[in-house]
Amino acid sequence: MTADPQSRASGTSIQETYYPALNCFGCGPANARGLRLRSFEVDGVVSATFTPWPEHDNGAGFLNGGIVSTVLDCHGAAAVMLEAHRRGWKPAPGADLAFVTAGLDVRFLRPTPLREPVELTAELTSVAESEMTVVSHIHWGGKTRATGTAVWKRWRPRT
Numbered sequence: 001m002t003a004d005p006q007s008r009a010s011g012t013s014i015q016e017t018y019y020p021a022l023n024c025f026g027c028g029p030a031n032a033r034g035l036r037l038r039s040f041e042v043d044g045v046v047s048a049t050f051t052p053w054p055e056h057d058n059g060a061g062f063l064n065g066g067i068v069s070t071v072l073d074c075h076g077a078a079a080v081m082l083e084a085h086r087r088g089w090k091p092a093p094g095a096d097l098a099f100v101t102a103g104l105d106v107r108f109l110r111p112t113p114l115r116e117p118v119e120l121t122a123e124l125t126s127v128a129e130s131e132m133t134v135v136s137h138i139h140w141g142g143k144t145r146a147t148g149t150a151v152w153k154r155w156r157p158r159t
Helices: 005-010 014-018 065-086
Strands: 040-042 045-050 099-108 118-127 131-140 143-154
Touching: 014 065, 045 065, 065 099, 065 118, 065 131, 065 143
Parallel strands: none
Antiparallel strands: 040 045, 045 118, 099 143, 118 131, 131 143
């Protein structure tokens, strides 16, 4: 279901393609200190590999829950932004993105390793111009470690 990490590394990610100047901590290619997630569509599923840093320790030798949540949210963003682009739903004037997270429900199912690459998947479960829902997963060792369901709303900046 996921592409070989080597082949993904040589391609242009969804983030780099559709929002290269974004400074988001999790998925912004322009944030040199961020996680810089790189997501790719593979067989209809948005996939990525993420390798945690030692600084992401939860104090017990596993991946910190806040980082888990950020990774799930920001990887899901790639699926949302890809779909928005396909449907021609551009950002509103003055906005950098067409959609923003309105809610995120994270379920921690098993500890996520700190020193091993983990696989990420994301799939849209509902799509409308006003709102999209995406379910993202972190997988390692043949098991799902965490799941995030995010609702993304169309963003129209207000002054």
